[in-house]
Amino acid sequence: MFTKIEITHRTWLYLGLITAFLLRIFNLNYEGLWNDELFTAFSANPSTSLGYTINFVGGDVHPPLHNILSKYWAENFGYTDTSLRMLNVILGVIGVLSVYHVAKLLISKRVAIIALWLAVVNSFLIEYSQEVRAYILLFVLANYSYYFFIKFIRSPKDSKSLLYYIIITAAALYTHYFALFIMVSQGVTLLFVMDYGKLKKLFGRYILLFAGPLVLFVPWMPYFFRHMQQPFVWIQKAEWSMIFSFPQAFFNDLLLGTLVVLLLLLLLVYFLTRRIKTIKVLENAFKEHYNALLILVLWILIYFGVPFARSFISTSNMNDRYFIAIICPLLIVVAYFISLFRHRKIQNTAILLVLMYSLLTIALNTQPYKDNKGMYRDIVAEATEIEATTPILYLTARTRNFDYYLKQAKFRQLRRRVVDFDKFIEENQPEEYVVFIDLHHKIYQLDKVLDEDKLTYSGYELIQMKEKKNINNIKTARMLHYKKSKDSL
Template sequence: MKLLFRLKQEWVIVSAIFLVGISILALSVPFPVFWIDESMAVNFTYQANDVMISDLLVSGAHPPLYYFIVKTIRIVFGDTEAVLRLVSALFFIFGGLFVYLLARDIGGKKTGYISLVLWFSNYFLIFYAKQVRPYSLMAFLSVASSYFLYKLLQGFKWKYALWYIIFGLMGLYTNYWFVLVFLSQVVILLITDRKNWKVLWAMFAQGLLFLPWGLIYILKFNNYESGEFIGPANLSMLRESLSYFATGQWLIVSLAILVGISGAFLFRNVEALKAKILGCLFIVPIVSAFLISQFIPIYTPGRREIVALPFFIILVAYIISRIDDRRWQASVSILLVLFTFQNVFDRGAMTKEWKDNDKEIIQNAVNASGKNDYYILYGLSNANFIYYTRRMNLGYDPKIIYFPEGMSQRPDSLGPIQALEKDGVKLNYELENLLDKIKSVKAGKIFLFTHDDAISPNVVDLLDSNLKKMDEIIPRDPHMGSWIGKITIYEGI
């Protein structure tokens, strides 16, 4: 009877935390329209499957799994922002379940409760739970895979091995940082039970099933010098990454950690092996990525390190729960939730102040254009233009000229733009090529999309010198950050 009561009490508390977490997520105001990374992800899924795979092997930052999930949802349920973003929200919620299960197995129910509060109040996770990007999926798969590894280390069962392989393999086919999660799991096996051949075989099977894709990717990939991959990581980037792990909460988290460590020394109730396991899962991916980035830059703060975040959360919860006092644990949990509500409301207030966004100014441009008009899409301004004009059902394909020309082949890469910043000769060639294209088409009007950067003024000067300016569409301030800084309308030649 007591056991039944305890089980009911446990799941009542867990359910209550889930409800609070889902409420926080529901109150969090997303971007009113897609950020360009979201549009690029959706636009990419309109290609044939073989083309998607080929592009990802040559120049993609992610393996194919997430794109195929997005493509499936888009085909079945539609391509609206709300539908596609819901996928990330669901992975965020599922991730909370596995965070609780792993934390409970490691430190008991109270560690599980605090972990769940930390998970659902973490703004880094909430931010990506509202976007069409793979980061919620990465965090979910990271903790789910590690949970089943922990179960295997407690006692081998084939069902645990199967789930470990499935979740681990899904992670490897979602993002290459998951290789570092896999590495941390190998380190854990070596620390805890290096002679456990059954678990080793499960790891081997997982790695073997990813090996063909991984080898082909290494041999074919040629995009290291473009976009976010430029430059080795430094300590300031590492500090920035850690700042996201408790956005808006670092004061309370830091104090709680210090008090928890004091309690751990006082009560001597920290199990060293469990602390090592959590430490490996948290530290190995971050440090490995940092070291690899000194040779092959792969480190971008505020994104892929999310794979290590679940273990940071559980480690913090484990430390806090070493003081076995309900008032202490409840006070920390309430403060964490209050800090997060403050973050959510502040972000929502800022978002509501925005007067314009990409969808609105693209709609304004479309309303002012016709079938014979051309759009010159500078840099990454193509992402939201392509997504939203597709949604507008124009009844015709808009006529597009990409600038630089290389953007037509790699519309989701900053590489072609950055190449012009480094090479004045190439910039002049691209400008001359653009003018030749404008002269060769019979355009009624030309709509030039530009960005607030160093290259855009050169394009504007070129068209100002050779065409008659008719009008401008400028986003009203304050507005959502965008790659569309201004649309200038010219008469065609």
């Protein structure tokens, strides 16, 4: 007879982390880097200086920490798609562990292990653990910022937690400006949960709690104020439907997203009606972990609500990936509700159903990758048989889009201006040349250049043309290969 096998809590934890890693490396290089990822890759070039990276990122609209980490990573582990993405894969696994730590600190080990497994299969976290951008780092730092914030408010004399909070929150500010909303939500939370009887005694430490990260952020302030003047033209306008559509994006499913919103509404009903009328069933479910649930709800409401409200009266900030920092409290809320099933078999069945359904939503998603990306890696791969010394002209409104992959392919004669290429061809008369054209981010008057056939030089003929389409069947890149015509030889 088989004996009953008991799997320990620690084993479930390690299995979860291993599964998280496997899900995040699966199909890691299915597609090449898309436009924003190429910005990170361009800034992380190990052949450039740290000062160059900082100044280059300063010309964009985000702070530089992830780009700096990517640069040092590339210097030590290689400058390729796989290497750059592996940094975020590792951050993604740490992010899963951070969900466990926050849930365990707030509620219990049981809720923590459920929340961890929900994070393991969360498609939004998987996607941004594979993307060479800063969002998964923001997720990790936001979670640990809250972790040490909670430890501090429980024990305000804990200087170690205060120091860790300041350092991690400052790092979050250097990762993404939405970390400011983390601090705002924590400030509001402090007003609800702190011991006002000890306010006078602890006032200085509370001031240090929030002033510390801002002081460390001062060196980047000139860039910050400059970035705030930028028109965020790619950001969609705020709509009330985002209250439902964002959770649906976070869970990759209408049903799961709507369920999460309903669970949050139930908690809101409890908090808003508790002092007016006690609803016994809600009181029994939530009273034991009242402060923990309040912290989670305020984390979600303030972080989402402040930029949401601001977007109606000023520049919109509503992009779902900017709100990755509220996925942790959302997962913990779902895990808590699952834990309310008293019968362990029912609870385990609920966990299994949610996990299997989450995996199913990933498997059935027909467009799991970027739908607006340019096929830069794919079009450059068409030139692998061409000599590395062949002159290359690449026409794009964003230099990085081709520069990264052309240098990966070891091409050395690169030019991105037609006038410079004209001069080179006239002076050197090479046997062949290749032109790459970005049809996604077009150069000024590209159509005129093509219509007037300015890319075909006297004595050369087009021998090959290749085009690549993205998953929306939109042409995004073209390669033109020219050689000297027989008449000119």
